[in-house]
Amino acid sequence: MYNNNMGPQPGIPMPQSVPQQPNPFGNAFSGPGSGLIRSGLGAYGEKIFGSSSEYVQSNITRYFSDPQYYFQVNDQYVRNKLKIVLLPFLHRGHWARISEPVGGRLSYKPPIYDINAPDLYIPLMAFGTYLVLAGLSLGLYGKFSPEALNWLFVKGMVGWFMQVMLLKITLLSLGSGEAPLLDIVAYAGYAFTGLCLAVLGKIMWGYSYYVLIPWTCLCTGVFLVKTMKRVLFAEARSYDSSRHHYLLIFVALAQFPLLIWLGNISVNWLF
Template identity: 30%
Template sequence: MGNYGAPPPGYPGQGQPMPAYFADPLANVAMQYGQSLAGQGKDIVNQNLEKWISISTLKFYFAVDTKYVARKLLVLFLPFVIRDWSIKFPPSQCVAPREEPNAPDLYVPAMAFVTYILTTGVLLGTQNRFTPEDLGGQASQILAWLIVEILLVLLTFYITNISSNLRFLHLLAFTGYKYVGMVVCGVMSMFLSRWGYRVALIYSSVAIVWFFLRSLKVYVLPEVMSADRTGYRRRLWALLFITALQPLMIWLLTRQICSFEAPAAVAPPPVSY
């Protein structure tokens, strides 16, 4: 009855020595050294990453609000009804999308990419083809083609000797907007089979072409270049090439998933008695 306050067996009491690893100075030094190495490694990663992509600049492309996202989706779905495509800030200036409705962002492309991967998983499941490997392969394929597309755009600018206000993150944002149309293709294919996919593919292609021609014109075809016919013509062809890549990529990335039809089941031969 008088042992309620006694510690259980094996538990170090006040008169018992603490375990060795609590009092070992070498363990403390090793822990501090490991924390120091982790901090140095983090600094090295941030410094090398800053050489390619500025983290502070990257945050601007995710500075969106609900109003901006709703308007951007409207622009992507119904670009034909939009009248004002101008940008109030200089194209070379990095501005938060919530302050400029026509500025590119990375939030909508990122969410559209994730949504399309989830839609692909559902489609593969309805087609009895779902495996984690196939879903990961689809994500890797989309990212690989995104890199190829950006390299093609940069190569086009280099060959045609065009200098534009398009940053790398601008290109990443604009080329990622087609994922919204790919989601539409996936959903239509899910509910209306192959014919729904074809209708969605045609509409999404026309919409993304219209969107690119109106949005990229500010960056690729500035007004001051209209007097220089040779330079203006080169920029126009570059704009048309970049725009033509979008419906091609939508078809290339969705055709194997959205237009798939399972083979019809073969009826067993009749049993003769």
Template identity: 35%
Template sequence: MYSQFGFNEPATQLGMQFAGNAVAQGTAYMERNFNRWVDMPALRHYFNVSNMYVINKLRLILFPWRHSPWSRSIKRSETGQMEGFKPPREDINSPDLYIPVLAIVTYILLCGLAAGQQGSFHPEKLYVAGWCSLAFLLFELISMRLTCYFLNIPFEASMLDLVAYSGYKYVCIIVTDVIKLLGAGKWLSTTVFVYTALSVGFFLLRSMRYVILPDAAAGPSTFNPQRKRRMWFLLTIAAMQMVFMFFLVN
């Protein structure tokens, strides 16, 4: 290989081999340290999507009213033991991170486009939009996690599940922003905003039921008054989507 590119000198070959070994060692070091903080197999699960899944999921977020069932599909081993949930590619009800990540990036770009239409674009606006998105996301995650802790709700979902559910609202925000950028009137923009806020609220209400309101067969803790507090908490999560969307759209 070296002779084909004219690298015939022993010193050149030695240098190329040394550089290749250095790159390989550096890559291995980065993988070891990155895997220490991030569970890569779990993260890959949330990006295991297909084109049909993305299309059907977007349709489900925007039109969730007649969808059924909402329960997630369980993945079992050959002996019938539960190994976890099926990936998004195989289950429309499974949360993913592909759509939320792309939706947040698209939202940031739309903020820059809106500023450009107003003649006030500056790269700093993209920076502000990104940090605002991250701040709202962190606030929502911390609030849900602390409320689950104080209400003594069994936390059956992972933190990545909550990140996915919190990020789905950006799909509805994008629809509202696009309608506004196309020059729609105030009444049409308001109607689209209210509809998309209700749709994502209903979507979360049904999708997160398995986290907040486990079935009655799970134990007596699911009955009143504990069950009533959980139900109010779930309704609050759905209602707060409109509040978050209002600030992010504007």
């Protein structure tokens, strides 16, 4: 029988145990101060990622805003807004937007509570009506076709884009280029409301178009100038130099060639 519990044999040296080196970081996360260290790192990480998310969110809000904001409208707002866009000379109220504190910051009230707030409901509906009236006008002259309507859609989108770029470049030139993009898109799209009246007048009585289209250009120019001075600029009094006046006059005058081009319903791209 073999004995498995053999003790140390004489003459055979026993292996010496190597002393364990102390790890200076071994108790950093498991020692008495581990909770303090973990809480400190967590707070630091939360501060970094929290500030980053707030920065991204603030920039998204600054340049794009919330799309749902632009569709908070009712019948009364639509009627009053159309009066301001089509007859800006008769608007006797102020042009400034109404703000309210939300979450410690000032935020503008939605269109349903502020007649001077921009919306996308009227521009989109006006653009759709413009296409319908343009197709009807082509049909009366025997020129309607899906391809022609497609060209008019592209032409309208190009005109809308040109209007947006005109307003954006003007704002950058005036030192106020931080307006939300959807605000500018909305202001640029209001031009289609007057275009609808001009095209409708052309359908009902051809000669009325030559009266309605200059009126549309004039009213759109006045509306944009007043809007950019009193709504998009935080301090209108600081924009009284001749340079700023010339740029705003340029915006108003640019409506004539742009809207005349859009109001000319034909199968040709330029004329």
